[in-house]
Amino acid sequence: MSQQPPPSHARRNISLLLLLAYAGVVAAMTLSPTPLDQGFESSIDKLLGVLHRNGVPEWFGYNKLEFTANIAMFIPLGFLIGLALPARVWWLALLASPAISIAIELTQAGLLESRFATASDVFANTLGGLFGTLIAVILRAIVNARDEKVIARALWQAKQTPRPAVPRY
Template identity: 50%
Template structure:
């Protein structure tokens, strides 16, 4: 099948979908470990948070930016990759589902923490921050996909235009009168009886 005969939209990249799906599964496992662990005291979270706050305050961040604000920002950052990867893995028509699924997942996390993890407390602020991060990541993925789709569409349109031009030139080359006109206009004319047809490079 040639470019000129192919009116389909640019194909979905299987490599992108497969890689995004694998990375999403691994990162989801990390998020589940962070959010479902009964206690993170043993991994030094408080110590790391104190060090981060100390650095931030030294570089000019107001002292009012404390542990709660850092936790809110960290929750946003944790869910950005989740939204980004899910936005890439979902079908083209369904990327927006991530805008619903991930906030629902965050609600489930907070419910599980409040019901089954005595040392963890469900917090509405965590749902808000997680949802914000998920939406940011998903919108970044949607923007990237739109840019790639537009680029691929232009490449296919250019290729189909060039192939159609080559076909018209070949047909004109069989007519001496048309050939003379084309040559006067400076249009290259292929005088071979047949010309190879380029195939779609997929």
């Protein structure tokens, strides 16, 4: 009976380290006393002007840009949570994104008078987290399938290789 080797914790440890770092970035962005766009209104208008001149429809304005940015901000978070969790409980990542987003929005509503808590932010953040988790699950499935093929081939090759004769004394 062969024993499986112990699992490598490198993926989990690296993803946990990156998750902690990125969670710090998200916290700094979402829990700062002033909104990130404050003072950048003209730059945002210029960006939207460039986008509109290059084929982005006019209906894509500030609100859509902010919604899209919230989705984009939570994709890495969902991805890293999806990688950091053990495979058997990956589904907890599906709960983490909305929970984190709701906690952020409640903090903004209760403690940060210059910030605005909205349900659309929770929805956008949740979408981003779900996309990130989906990417992590797909990537893990691809890597797992590849690993199984590599192990099966190695076992097959080991059976095919003639063993050296052992001298008998």
